[in-house]
Amino acid sequence: KTLAIVGCPFSGGQAKLGVDRGPIHLVQAGLPEQLSELGWKVLFDGHHQFEEIDAASDPPIGKLKNPRLVSRVCEAIAKVVGEHAKKGQLPLTLGGDHSLAMGTISGTFEQYPDACVVWVDAHGDINTAETTDSGNIHGMPVSFLLGLGSKIPEFSWVKPLLKPERLVYIGLRDVDAGEKKILKENGIRAFSMHEVDKYGIGRVVEMALDHVNPKRDRPIHLSFDVDALDPSVAPSTGTPVRGGLTFREGHYICEAIYETGCLVALDIMEVNPSLADEAEVKQTVAVGCSLARSALGETLLGSPFAQTRAS
Numbered sequence: 001k002t003l004a005i006v007g008c009p010f011s012g013g014q015a016k017l018g019v020d021r022g023p024i025h026l027v028q029a030g031l032p033e034q035l036s037e038l039g040w041k042v043l044f045d046g047h048h049q050f051e052e053i054d055a056a057s058d059p060p061i062g063k064l065k066n067p068r069l070v071s072r073v074c075e076a077i078a079k080v081v082g083e084h085a086k087k088g089q090l091p092l093t094l095g096g097d098h099s100l101a102m103g104t105i106s107g108t109f110e111q112y113p114d115a116c117v118v119w120v121d122a123h124g125d126i127n128t129a130e131t132t133d134s135g136n137i138h139g140m141p142v143s144f145l146l147g148l149g150s151k152i153p154e155f156s157w158v159k160p161l162l163k164p165e166r167l168v169y170i171g172l173r174d175v176d177a178g179e180k181k182i183l184k185e186n187g188i189r190a191f192s193m194h195e196v197d198k199y200g201i202g203r204v205v206e207m208a209l210d211h212v213n214p215k216r217d218r219p220i221h222l223s224f225d226v227d228a229l230d231p232s233v234a235p236s237t238g239t240p241v242r243g244g245l246t247f248r249e250g251h252y253i254c255e256a257i258y259e260t261g262c263l264v265a266l267d268i269m270e271v272n273p274s275l276a277d278e279a280e281v282k283q284t285v286a287v288g289c290s291l292a293r294s295a296l297g298e299t300l301l302g303s304p305f306a307q308t309r310a311s
């Protein structure tokens, strides 16, 4: 049961400063120690340093901003995550913005081609080069993973290994018109906050897993954007959207996924320690840590450390 913590101090997928310091704050809050307390053999893989590319050498491609930087960083992360997965370790990637999931999920699929993805987020992150308004690539990783939209040579390393039926969303409430069209056209299952209200988080997680993992025998990659949580719960994040998951709903998702024993990779993304006052930053970092603990075996009544697939 080795857990490989991959620090990814990266902010190139969006415009707000500070999200690259998410990893250091999560680590300094004691996350590695907290996880070894749970029984994990923790391998801290360090905070990966990414070589800058000066703006002049990385002009936008169409609307896409910092395209070469984002592509190169994600390709590097795909290798790192893939290598840890190959060794039977469970990669925990600490972001950094959500564009990184293009890398982490590519890495997971190298090792687990039959994996499914649970994407917890206020946003769909599924814009293509054609539909994106902002050109911020953290709003696009899912489209690359599905192989949607026009092919961009700089991103040719991304293989379309994710199939629509292996992807499910929980927490959506800020989806662009173009993304809504993409979700519909591709028949992608999404449990928005409307469904969470209607069915309750317990049923939503059950239905989500029934959709992508009916026999609970497929590896699960959980990609958790902390802005899925209500801003009152995780205030220090780049794109807060009101009406989000409660503290418990967010943790329930993680606990329930851990209980499947299928978790093989986890991303905790978009913690930006520079967007709120000290108390709110502390709160957001603490939530990132507790979500990770819940997804990795911490339970409220303390049950013995169950085996996960990546043992």
Ligand SMILES: N/C(=N\O)NCCC[NH3+]
Pocket: 098, 121, 122, 123, 124, 125, 136, 138, 139, 174, 176, 225, 227, 238, 239, 270
């Ligand atoms: N946090 C974000 N994605 O998860 N922002 C980008 C999406 C805005 N439409």
Ligand SMILES: [Mn+2]
Pocket: 098, 121, 123, 125, 138, 225, 270
């Ligand atoms: Mn996201």
Ligand SMILES: [Mn+2]
Pocket: 121, 122, 123, 225, 227, 228, 239, 270
């Ligand atoms: Mn988001």
Ligand SMILES: [Mn+2]
Pocket: 021, 273
């Ligand atoms: Mn700081």
